[in-house]
Amino acid sequence: MTGVDRRTFLIGAAAAGAISTGTAHAATTSFEHGVASGDPLPDGVLLWTRVVTSEPIRWEIARDEDFHRVVKRGTTRTSPARDHTVKVEVHGLRPDTRYWYRFRVGDVLSPVGRTKTAGCVSELNFGVVSCSNWMAGHFAGYGHLARQQDLDAVIHLGDYIYEYFNADFRAPDPPHRCVTLDDYRRRHAQYKTDRHVQALHAAHPMIATWDDHESADNSSSIGSPQHDPATEGPWAARMAAATQAYHEWMPVREGKLDRTFRFGDLATVTMLDLRSYRTDTTILGAAQRAWLIKTLTTDRARWQLVGNSVMISPFKIPPLPGFPPSNPDQWDGFPIDRELVLRSLGDRKNTVFLTGDIHSSWACDVPLNDNSAATEYVVTSLTSDNFDELLKVPPRTGSLQLEAQIQVLNPHVRFVELDSHGVSTLKVTKDEVRMDWHYVADKKNPDSAVARAHSFRTRHNTARTERVLF
Ligand SMILES: [Fe+2]
Numbered sequence: 224m225t226g227v228d229r230r231t232f233l234i235g236a237a238a239a240g241a242i243s244t245g246t247a248h249a250a251t252t253s254f255e256h257g258v259a260s261g262d263p264l265p266d267g268v269l270l271w272t273r274v275v276t277s278e279p280i281r282w283e284i285a286r287d288e289d290f291h292r293v294v295k296r297g298t299t300r301t302s303p304a305r306d307h308t309v310k311v312e313v314h315g316l317r318p319d320t321r322y323w324y325r326f327r328v329g330d331v332l333s334p335v336g337r338t339k340t341a342g343c344v345s346e347l348n349f350g351v352v353s354c355s356n357w358m359a360g361h362f363a364g365y366g367h368l369a370r371q372q373d374l375d376a377v378i379h380l381g382d383y384i385y386e387y388f389n390a391d392f393r394a395p396d397p398p399h400r401c402v403t404l405d406d407y408r409r410r411h412a413q414y415k416t417d418r419h420v421q422a423l424h425a426a427h428p429m430i431a432t433w434d435d436h437e438s439a440d441n442s443s444s445i446g447s448p449q450h451d452p453a454t455e456g457p458w459a460a461r462m463a464a465a466t467q468a469y470h471e472w473m474p475v476r477e478g479k480l481d482r483t484f485r486f487g488d489l490a491t492v493t494m495l496d497l498r499s500y501r502t503d504t505t506i507l508g509a510a511q512r513a514w515l516i517k518t519l520t521t522d523r524a525r526w527q528l529v530g531n532s533v534m535i536s537p538f539k540i541p542p543l544p545g546f547p548p549s550n551p552d553q554w555d556g557f558p559i560d561r562e563l564v565l566r567s568l569g570d571r572k573n574t575v576f577l578t579g580d581i582h583s584s585w586a587c588d589v590p591l592n593d594n595s596a597a598t599e600y601v602v603t604s605l606t607s608d609n610f611d612e613l614l615k616v617p618p619r620t621g622s623l624q625l626e627a628q629i630q631v632l633n634p635h636v637r638f639v640e641l642d643s644h645g646v647s648t649l650k651v652t653k654d655e656v657r658m659d660w661h662y663v664a665d666k667k668n669p670d671s672a673v674a675r676a677h678s679f680r681t682r683h684n685t686a687r688t689e690r691v692l693f
Contacts, residue, residue: 252276252331256412257421258324260338260428261474263376263484265318268338268428270311271474273415274301276328282311284324288335294322306408308471318342336425339375343487350377350427351602351647351658353434353532353579355414356385357393360606360666362419364646367661367673369422371648376484377427378492378649380579380602381434381532383473384410386465387449392667402455407468415472419669424474431473432480432494434532434580438465441552443501444508466499481511483518490651491522494530506533506557507564516567519574525683526651527574534578535561536587536599536635541628553580565589565596572686575600575656577649582609584660586638586679586688595635598681598688600658602647603640606666610641618642637688638679645673655680657691 252274259271274280283296294316301309309326316322319342326333350368368377386401396413397406414420423429438461439447446458455461470477480496493515500508507515519527535554540546554561568574574597576589585601603609610625611618622641630636643662650657657680664672678691 252278252328254326254331254333256415257424258326258333258336259424259474260324260336262430262476262482263339263341263428264314265341265343265485267312267314267316268322268340269474269476270313270324270326270336270338271309271424272326272333273306273308273412273472274326274328274333275307276301278328280309281327282324283327284313284316284322284338286320286322288323288337290323290325306412306468306471310474310477312476316340319344334421334425338428341375341484341486344375344489345653347375347486347490347649347651348373349649349651350374350423351380351577351600351649352377352605353380353602354382354436354582354604354607355420356382356436356604356607357414357417358385358389358395359392359608360644361393361669361671362417362423362605363663363666363669363671364605364644364661364673365419365423366669367663368646368648369419369426371426374427374648375486377423377429378494378530378577379429379431380530380577381432382436382579382604382607383431383433384414385436385607386410386439387436400449401465402461404464404467407465408471411468411472429474430484430492430494430530431475432496432530432532433469433498435498435552437469438462438498442498443503444499445502462499481514483522485524486651488524489653490526490528491518491524492528492530493518495532497532504557504559506554506560512560512563516564519564520567520569520571525573525653526656527571528649528651528656529574529576531576531578531599533580534585534599534601535564535576535597536585536589537633538629538636539632541625541632543625550581562591565591568596572597572684574598574686575681577602577658579604582607582644584638584640584643584677585636586658586690587633588635588637588687590635595686597686598656600647600649600679600688602658603660603662604644605646606644609644638677638690640677643676645676653683655682657681 286292440449484492576599582604587599588595589597645662
């Protein structure tokens with residue numbers, strides 16, 4: 224170790240101790256935040272870990288979990304400038320193939336992760352998740368997805384972390400709301416100490432985008448109602464801090480969150496970024512809107528799946544004390560963008576929006592004039608409070624009447640369930656896209672049972688959703 228390296232290491236070790244737990248633990252090299260992979264391509268995948276060291280970090284990827292058949296290996300480094308996170312771009316892999324990977328510093332091995340490349344396939348299976356609030360519960364739903372053997376990837380639709388502070392159930396770190404780069408790094412670090420988070424990432428590659436709570440409630444490029452420039456400084460600095468921490472800590476490629484993933488001629492997954500370019504008048508921004516419309520109308524895959532952090536279907540909210548008639552944080556606040564996108568689809572009835580954000584389960588025929596232009600499936604929150612909890616009524620009581628009212632006011636809503644938490648799985652075949660909702664019995668129990676509760680499908684070329692009985 225040279226003098227400079229040694230000094231960098233010591234600074235890094237001290238910073239890491241302060242950042243992650245406030246204790247000086249960094250003298251021992253460890254992979255305490257697990258491993259992750261993401262952004263699968265036909266020939267490669269992104270690998271992620273975090274380790275406090277100035278030594279070379281070796282990585283290897285193999286066709287078997289015992290690493291007898293290593294197909295690629297290399298070395299990389301990290302530094303305090305990136306909060307000791309590590310990303311490796313692996314290329315030269317085979318499509319539609321499972322791999323196992325791990326990292327090593329000296330004699331210290333990381334946990335083993337399993338991943339999969341994208342490919343030209345006849346069937347795809349995704350996990351679909353959103354709104355994983357550390358403060359509101361345990362992540363048993365992640366554990367449920369981690370145990371599924373057949374997933375191609377897990378699509379995270381945002382609110383992977385929550386930036387605010389309350390300590391009603393699980394206390395967050397830092398013990399105040401996140402504003403600075405150190406704050407956001409600490410919050411991300413805490414999430415990646417959770418055993419269900421680690422299990423999920425170690426089991427499947429993730430395709431993630433963000434929503435508002437990775438920065439601040441109802442955020443946009445110009446601010447957030449939960450940001451006070453007088454006491455918290457310029458919004459641009461806070462957004463830059465949130466963006467940097469997200470890119471350091473998530474298994475996403477550097478650069479943009481709006482991006483596409485191709486699975487042969489079966490499906491293209493287009494992930495949107497509905498926060499970075501949002502203003503008062505556009506949810507997408509002009510460049511992302513043009514790119515989305517071009518992708519949806521020229522891509523040749525049989526299905527267009529859109530990872531969409533907030534609901535695109537119109538939603539008239541039934542009269543309720545304290546509730547507005549609509550939610551302008553969703554696409555309802557941006558009718559011009561919505562109409563331009565839906566109108567562009569024309570007769571192509573192959574677009575399915577996958578949505579998070581509203582902590583409840585929905586299946587919708589997305590209307591345009593008197594027709595249905597697409598379908599939309601909304602995954603419920605992993606843990607974030609939903610309707611019964613906000614109203615402090617028992618589940619499946621006060622919500623039933625509201626669900627009925629929603630369907631009367633919004634006839635394009637084919638299914639809505641306001642109370643349950645959990646995850647979804649999505650099966651894509653040539654003939655249909657099917658969304659299954661799996662509900663956790665008790666979000667406050669880390670070992671809660673999780674079971675399939677509802678199932679809807681869209682048949683190709685219909686832009687209609689229908690219940691599947693099982
Ligand atoms: Fe949320």
